[in-house]
Amino acid sequence: MIELPYLLKHENICRLEGGNILIGDRRVFPFEKRFEVCSSVAQVAQALRSMVTQGGGPLEVALQTMVFVTRQMQSGDLPSGFSTLADAADQLIAARPTNTTMQRTLQGLLAQVRMFASDPDELAQAVGRQVQSILDGFDRLYHQMGRMGSTLLDQDSVVLTTCFAEHTFLLSLAYAQESGKKIRVLANETRPYLQGSRLTAPSLEEMGIKVQVVTDGMGATFLVEGKVDAYMTAVDLLCMDGTVVNKVGTLSNAIAARYIGVPYYAFSISPDQTKQGRDDVNMEMRSPKEITRCMGLPTTLDSIGGLYPAFDIIPPALVTALVTPKGILKPEQVKRSFQ
Incomplete structure (x- = not known):
């Protein structure tokens, strides 16, 4: 169970x-x-x-x-x-x-x-x-989408993820493992709050799924070396044209995955029908102080500033498929599936 x-x-x-x-x-x-x-x-x-x-x-x-x-x-x-x-x-x-x-x-x-x-x-x-x-x-x-997501994974799969993708992602891995598939996860640490290393990795370990923590900049290296079979993340916001908004750091891995030919799958309960595409996204810019400290400790001098867009906007061309309650969809299928 x-x-x-x-x-x-x-x-x-x-x-x-x-x-x-x-x-x-x-x-x-x-x-x-x-x-x-x-x-x-x-x-x-x-x-x-x-x-x-x-x-x-x-x-x-x-x-x-x-x-x-x-x-x-x-x-x-x-x-x-x-x-x-x-x-x-x-x-x-x-x-x-x-x-x-x-x-x-x-x-x-x-x-x-x-x-x-x-x-x-x-x-x-x-x-x-x-x-x-x-x-x-x-x-x-969550369970419905988890079962769907599990079908996207091969018998032996190494999955790269960013941030804490929560229920649907974790359940996909759990259902895949329950069916006999061997699953291993590379979890980006996810600066500045380290959700990958603090939330994703311990949760996976608790569920009996093998996981290793990597830094945010390592994804492309593992993709190029052929050590990743799928890239999977949550979706903080899905636009009607299939544009994905997710934690900053997602875009660079999506670009690398497309370049290498590794599929990028994203999980979304539903698109926002008021957001047609990237021009409609209200990007959250957070305090620079959040990236000049980590776990309460300074990472640079107090006199040095920073920039912190909290999310990335990932164009539909980089998304292989979206796991949704309407099924596993191509980005271009989102609009007609949810109208």
Whole structure:
């Protein structure tokens, strides 16, 4: 039986406890299993900006925050009314603007529960039901896409990945291994937060999948040497033309993979239908201070600045296929498959 690693269990992503939201602090994992305690929407939004969680984490945190807000409305700690819930959603969306899955999901949730806005108790019940339904739906999709992704891997496969691709990627490897395939992963360390070495590698080890950590600049070398059979990543944002947006560092490996002839597969729950292509992407530029330090330690002089675009935009020509709930698609098939 396939079991998700510690980081991807719902209660470790976030949970409501007492009058607080506890968010699993991925900044200190695997050295500590710590939770960031938030007692307001503003604190949750700040936690998202501060990268307490990332990838699919902000979506689940945002959904649970909607439940949290309705409970505060019931207790009188927040004003009753739909505008309070909508304002909370706006704060969360603004905290992580590039990954629009959270935005689209929250807006869909608001549309579903608006009719219950006049009664705080009915609103709380409706939000709770809808959030649980959304989370259950995502869980089903993760396994569905994981099974599809496993078919893309050969009997003996070395997979290069960037950042922490979470459920669909890890489940693809797990289902492939369960079917008898021998899988090994090269995980980029992923500066500046080291999600590859701190999140991906320990999670794979926990699941019994062989993994080795490499630095961000080593991918092309292993590709050229014929030591990689597939490149796989998550997708932070998928445009309708098949353009992929993912953690900075993804583009250079995608270019190298195309040059060598190694397939690049990306996992996406759905495209953002408001984003036709790269010109519609709102790129998140983060503080230069985040790349002049690593794990709290300076990597250069304080007088020296830096540049930190948080994501890469990968053109459709570099993407071999996308693993989606609609099937394994070529980039040019995205628009007609999701219209």
